[in-house]
Amino acid sequence: MARRMAVLGIAAALSASLVGCEADRGGPLPGGGASSEGGRTLTVVKDGGRQPNEDIAVARIHRLEGASIEQWLSDDEARLVITKVAKAATGTEEPKYEYFATTVDLQTDKQEELQPLAEPSSSGAITRTYPSPDGKFSFVQEWQDKYTASNSVLNLSTGESVEVPVANYLEKGGWLDNETYVLAAGSMNGRGEIYAVSTNGRSKVIRLDDPDAETFEQFEAGYGRIYYLDGKRNLKAFAPGDAKPVTLVKGAGPFRLSPAGNRIAVTAAYREGVPGTKLTMYDTAGSAQGFLIGKGDLVNDISWSPDGSLFAFSVYTEAKSGMNGVYAYDSATGKVSPIGPSYFPQYPLNWNPSGTRLGVTVGGENGLPVTQIIDFKS
Structure with missing residues (x-):
């Protein structure tokens, strides 16, 4: 990939300004803040809540060397995987790494003692959990291998688990409402x-009549509707009981449905001869909300905060005058703001449970990850 950009650019259609500066650099900061070189943190102090044209304010940035986030344990604590070089690369051999587990308390930046881990590629079951919107249940998938998973529904208040006796090959689905999880099971021979x-473990087939949906490029559900990309790169939606879908956006790429189910952030699909891509906010009827929120050569990650108040995305643009780095869209004001240095994440953007912190993991020296956790000012 082309060289990383050192300066944050901002698209002409978006008037946004950086609230902070890179944590590694000392010196005065806008708004009367101060940086700490030893702790590699950034602090910005601004009075009052965000106004319609006010940037999203960064309160602090935590820099964690060699770290990636495995799981948030609470708003203030995260479980990390620490990667270290066990043997440096030579002219004929790739470097060898070793892995450790630890937790970090972001109120104190204290990390627990490192515990050795097996390599992430080691065999064994992988468990994925998907909590219901009201937090009462969780749909659980335990993957024994790439194509085999066992499914269950866990009652989070009682601890009771019920098996869901359906076979699936895909990790695609979402909660239709608090009582129903929709699973696109997939198949080795077609769409599946x-x-x-249901939360009692019972399942029934949802009919879909769409010859263009031989597989699902992406699949989400929420607030009584199911959304997916068909084979012709069209974003479509339908409700159970109505097997004929409606087309919301043509020429769509990856999309994300907001937690409130009222907005969809959609990237444009790649088109030969058309440089770059764009990120647009739509309502769930497919009508454009009236603003393009991102544009560049590549938009590589998009993610809503759990409460839906913020939407984060990363952009790479070769031109210095273009957008580069991680940005956040404020769903209340429509404001788009850069929220840190010119990050280009190598891992998915990672929100804490309340959406007050965002983990951004980039590549560092010797192929090691570096995680920057951004604290937002409330």
């Missing part, structure tokens, strides 16, 4: 079935 799974 779509199941409505």
Whole structure:
């Protein structure tokens, strides 16, 4: 990939300004803040809540060398995987790494003692959990290998788990409402079935009549509707019981449905001869909300905060005058703001449970990850 840009650019259609500066650099900061070189943190102090034209304010940036986030344990604590070089690369051999587990308390920046880990590629079951919107249940998938998973529904208040006896090959689905999880099971021979799974573990097939949906490029559900990309790169939606979908956006790429189910952030699909891509906010009827929120050569990650108040995305543009780095869209004001240095994440953007912190993991020296956790000013 082309060289990384050292300066944050801002698209002409978006008037946004950086609230902070890179944590590694000392010196005065805007708004009367101060940086700490030893702790590699950034602090910005601004009075009052965000106004319609006010940037999203960064309160602090925590820099964690060699770290990636495995899981948030709470708003203030995260479980990390620490990667270290065990043997440096030579002219004929790739470097060798060793891995450790630890937790970090972001109120104190204290990390627990490192515990050795097996390599992430080691065999063994991988468990994925998907909590319901009201937090009462969780859909659980335990993957034994790439194509085999066992499914269950866990009652989070009682600890009772019920098996869901359907076979699936895909990790695609979402909660239709508090009582129903929709699973796009996939198949080795075609699209496979779509199941409505109740919290009691019972399932039934949801019918979909769409010859262009031989597989699902992306699949989400929420607030009584199911959204997916068909084979012709069209974003479509339908409700159980109505098997004929409606087309919301043509020429769509990756999309994300907001937690409130009222907005969809959609990237444009790649088109030969058309440089770059764009990120646009739509309502769930497919009508443009009236603003382009991002544009560049590549938009590589998009993610809503759990409460839906912020939407984060990363952009890379070769031109210095273009957008580069990680940005956040304020769903209340429509404001788009750069929220840190010219990051280009190598891992998915990672929100804490309340959406007050965002983990951004980039590549560092010797192929090691570096995680910057951004604290937002409330």
